[in-house]
Amino acid sequence: MNTASSDLLTLVFGIFGVLILASAIGYMLQRRFSANGPNAAVDNLNARIKAWWVMVILIGLAFIAGRIGVLVLFAFCSFAALREFVTLINTRRADHWALASAFFIVLPIQYYLLWAEEYGIFAIFIPVYAFLLMPIISVLRGDTERFLLRIAEVQWALMICVFCASHVPALLTLDIPGYEGRNVLLIAFLVIVVQLSDVLQYVWGKLFGRTKIAPNLSPSKTVEGFVGGVISATLIGASLWWITPFTPFQAGLLSFIITLMGFFGGLVMSAVKRDRGVKDWGNLIEGHGGLIDRLDSVVFSAPIFFHVVRYWWSLS
Amino acid sequence: MGLAGGEIRMKALVAKIAAAAVVLFARAITAVRAIWPEEGLPSRPCVYFANHSSHGDFVLVWAVLPPRLRHLARPVAGAEYWLKSKLSAFIGRDVFNAVLIERERENRTQDPIELMTTAIDDGSSLILFPEGTRNQTDARLLPFKSGIFHLVAARPDVELVPVWINNLNRVMPKGEIVPIPLICTVTFGNPLRITPNEGKDAFLERIQAALLALSPKPLGSGE
Incomplete structure (x- = not known):
């Protein structure tokens, strides 16, 4: 087995572990708070966890199918x-x-x-x-x-x-010396950091959120959630350096850029939603609204991440 | 004999596959989503009445109905349009099992109300477009034709379910051949019934209002 697929395997087991833990917590919260009727926050959390399972499995299948997938x-x-x-x-x-x-x-x-x-x-x-x-x-x-x-x-x-x-x-098209055949892990890195940043901002905001950061755009976003989410996602990103061509410091710096772009991308896309008078972009994913509701931060960070990596690391 | 039986079975199979393909295509283009009423849908045969702006309207209603109710539902459509060619006759009659009614009063050979009541008596539900024709105007609804009144006057126990189809007219405006993928919703309202002694105009006005109440507010109107 080459290092790319063994790293991918480690990553997949790690993600499955996190999701199993999340599902278990979701189940316990449901037992605890929804015994006598539905609880909106817990139901929303469980719907999100279910949707992450679907996303992880879909992305995993695409990775197995290779470039075309x-x-x-x-x-x-x-x-x-x-x-x-x-x-x-x-x-x-x-x-x-x-x-x-x-x-x-x-x-x-x-x-x-x-x-x-x-x-x-x-x-x-x-x-x-x-x-x-x-x-x-x-x-x-x-x-x-x-x-x-x-x-x-x-x-x-x-x-x-x-x-x-x-x-x-x-x-996948980047040509990074010493990183041949492993580019798929860059996608995993980007998607994991962005998604974790979204989740951690949500969790930090729920736990410690006091000060609204953009009350006109997104009433649920708080300064505490933003700072806590960005710092923790940056640290996790840095700790994932082993799947990237970067040093831990570089991986952290790139994660910081990714999470900032993701956060502001989310703000821009909520402003567009407000302008059009809707709450969600659609209903494609249960618990997540539309696809754009989930992709907004990835979409804003992907081109910048791509060009930074292309400029400083890639040959072509 | 055996050959004819085989042919009929073959035709039924092709019709089934064609129905699945049409529904799959409609879903791929419109990602259609149903919004159900609080009271739920009647489980007995009923009449779904909807706004009409596209030839695909009944396909969307048909596609979102739960399978149990979908098998009961038969669209009511104009015979003149659907019997024009062999292919459209196959789609209308065999694929969607439409109740085909003649719209031109002068040349009618069968009474449309009788065709519809027969279908209901046989245990079918109907998908009906009371505007009578596709709405190409800026008005949200055209005035209803009286057929739906005569139908429920003959079968007053039958429940009427208002159905608002949103956005399909933008997917494929009249005269275009390539559909634009856009998200469509189909909103079902609570079932209605004709009340004793209710006159034609009052009844039509009441059900038009019930249908209009399901239409979403225009985009960009803020909160």
């Missing part, structure tokens, strides 16, 4: 996220072909470019080609009502749901 998984995530996003924006009949091409042409091409490892086009396809071509498709129908708003929203939807999200599987 990871690409297909994230292409589907982009599809579902784009569907949630477009549901909430101001589209008109005249945008029909632009939207159809976003789903059925732009999205598949972006993931194909990853498959073909065409980094040069991958990095500019949506910011340049889609950016210029989509408004052209929309303008051909001659409907100028709220035109700037409509084309801006479609571009934003593509940037967030397809361009940014595709930077998670893009980690």
